[in-house]
Amino acid sequence: MPVGRRGETLELAVLGLLHESPMHGYELRKQVDSVLGRSRLLSYGSLYPALKKMLRAGLLAEHTTPTGDGPVTRRQRIVYELTPAGHERFTGLVADVGPAAWEDDSFDVRFAFFARTDMEARLRILEGRRSRLEERLHRVQQQLERTQRQMDRYATELQRHGVESVEREVRWLSDLINAERHDVREPVTDQPPPPAPPPGVQSV
Amino acid sequence: MPVGRRGETLELAVLGLLHESPMHGYELRKQVDSVLGRSRLLSYGSLYPALKKMLRAGLLAEHTTPTGDGPVTRRQRIVYELTPAGHERFTGLVADVGPAAWEDDSFDVRFAFFARTDMEARLRILEGRRSRLEERLHRVQQQLERTQRQMDRYATELQRHGVESVEREVRWLSDLINAERHDVREPVTDQPPPPAPPPGVQSV
DNA sequence: GTTAGCATGTAAGGAGTTACATGATTTT
């Protein structure tokens, strides 16, 4: 079976962040909110139960901070870290290049941990994501052409803007794919690449 | 009280579409998917219960299509139309300019029915939406500056792209606000393409 | 001394999806 069905995006985010360093829940929330710049902030009502569940599943280990350590008495915090099983799980998840990794929900998290993903998997995920978006683009573009005349200017404008956003997204992915293929090490510059037509890359 | 809290976006979409013409459920789904070009398609498991609920609430009336009408026997379809109460509800919803109308969820639907919304409400909603996005922008930009050095290039790139997307969205809203203010009749066009750079791959 | 931020949790409920169930009609 593919590693998992759904809603493992929070799990992956937690695993990925704890992979870098142990943390307690409150800090974890801030990091999740930061790494996945989503519109809504993750609520504790989601996070803490998820942590408990992962504890039970043996992916995490908890240990409380010593209270009377220094002169400053901080509140007892519960610091989580990955178990070996948690490491394995993380490795398994980032290696999953199936359609689940291209979904709107998961893609961002996957991308955030691309540094821990090997290049082949990165390419597959980027390309999968791109073709998913291209399908969507075709659907919406055709719809726009078909229905444009019977829609008012606001509805039309909304669709036009939607199309442009997806086009932008596709371009972004294409750039990333090119960068992966050429393994460009140079920092982000506006150096135009050599005028030779890049092989196999369709212009977007 | 403000008209309602949450999740009235499907309700608004249905009311808005039926406001234009009566429809049966299957057709309604396609229209909802079309008008709100969301990533996932609306499932019948959401739509039909919602319709039943609105029926019970007296917002909709149903009538089945006559079967033996013409030579062609189409399947019985249930056509929904707005009741007077439904019309009122729709009018109430589009007149609501509170924060709920600026949320990610609702904004698109509100915008889609801007033709049925008076200009003052349109301006308030556009401006509210813009300041919401600007807040988000500041948050994320500051975060990007703070954490940039301790993040790998993928995490950084993700945030950079996120920032750019929001900036784009803000510009779009600003254009719309200007158009409203000047009551420009011309459609909102992209700035005339400067002849300068070839539409090649931007650096990543 | 009071507000703001740190820190952890639970209970109830909302909004949606998937999978299931059924059957007619149209196209290939």
Place this chain on the structure above:
DNA sequence: AAAATCATGTAACTCCTTACATGCTAAC
């Protein structure tokens, strides 16, 4: 005759949010 599309619905489940509950610590 099979496959695709039209058409309507229900049950179970998932993921998430809001609201509640509790208490410590830092800053004003």
